[in-house]
Amino acid sequence: MSAEIKLCLIVARAQNGVIGKDNDLPWRLSDDLKHFKATTKGCPVIMGRKTWESLPRRPLPGRDNIVLSRDGQYAAPGARVFTSIDAAIETARALAAAAGKSEVFVTGGSAIYAAALPFADRLYITEVATTLDGDASFPAFDETDYIETRREAVAASEKNEFAFIIRTLDRRI
Numbered sequence: 001m002s003a004e005i006k007l008c009l010i011v012a013r014a015q016n017g018v019i020g021k022d023n024d025l026p027w028r029l030s031d032d033l034k035h036f037k038a039t040t041k042g043c044p045v046i047m048g049r050k051t052w053e054s055l056p057r058r059p060l061p062g063r064d065n066i067v068l069s070r071d072g073q074y075a076a077p078g079a080r081v082f083t084s085i086d087a088a089i090e091t092a093r094a095l096a097a098a099a100g101k102s103e104v105f106v107t108g109g110s111a112i113y114a115a116a117l118p119f120a121d122r123l124y125i126t127e128v129a130t131t132l133d134g135d136a137s138f139p140a141f142d143e144t145d146y147i148e149t150r151r152e153a154v155a156a157s158e159k160n161e162f163a164f165i166i167r168t169l170d171r172r173i
């Protein structure tokens with residue numbers, strides 16, 4: 001039953017694929033953070049140890065937080081720690097099923113996106129209208145494996161440093 005729960009990646013990327021710099025987000029996009037919060041609400045979230053450490057407030061409230069580290073002793077108060085992506089996804093799906101949710105989320109960073117992408121059912125990608133320097137990127141993938149099922153444009157404003165488009169891509173069956 002829990003295999004029916006979709007594995008979703010949620011990311012904001014620049015036009016050159018950059019998602020982070022110095023273990024932080026390279027932009028301030030208030031409406032994208034709202035989108036992230038609303039989309040992942042109540043669902044398990046899986047993230048790498050570095051992304052966990054980058055969170056201004058952790059654990060992310062109202063969600064089961066799962067952290068991946070190769071150090072099985074790593075302490076992440078308020079989160080479950082796993083050393084394998086497979087075990088993390090399996091546990092996330094079980095938690096989602098118990099909570100009556102139909103999605104689990106991989107929330108980065110680039111190492112964890114790369115590990116999870118082959119198994120992803122759905123991608124929530126915020127395409128940020130800029131190109132910038134960074135040290136973390138979203139992995140390249142074949143977009144023809146997916147069909148775009150939603151697209152919403154958001155303008156740059158005082159709250160959003162750059163314009164962006166929120167896209168949902170569902171894997172073709």
Ligand SMILES: NC(=O)c1ccc[n+]([C@@H]2O[C@H](COP(=O)([O-])OP(=O)(O)OC[C@H]3O[C@@H](n4cnc5c(N)ncnc54)[C@H](OP(=O)(O)O)[C@@H]3O)[C@@H](O)[C@H]2O)c1
Nearest residue numbers: 011012020023024025048049050051069070108109110111
């Ligand atoms: N724009 C966005 O949407 C977005 C979203 C999330 C993050 N980010 C950005 O991405 C950057 C962080 O990404 P990152 O790639 O440097 O780090 P990361 O993926 O967050 O974390 C990497 C760590 O995860 C653990 N890990 C990686 N692969 C693993 C595996 N297969 N099994 C078990 N553990 C594994 C390792 O932890 P140990 O070293 O403890 O073994 C590794 O050092 C930051 O700049 C952050 O702001 C951006």
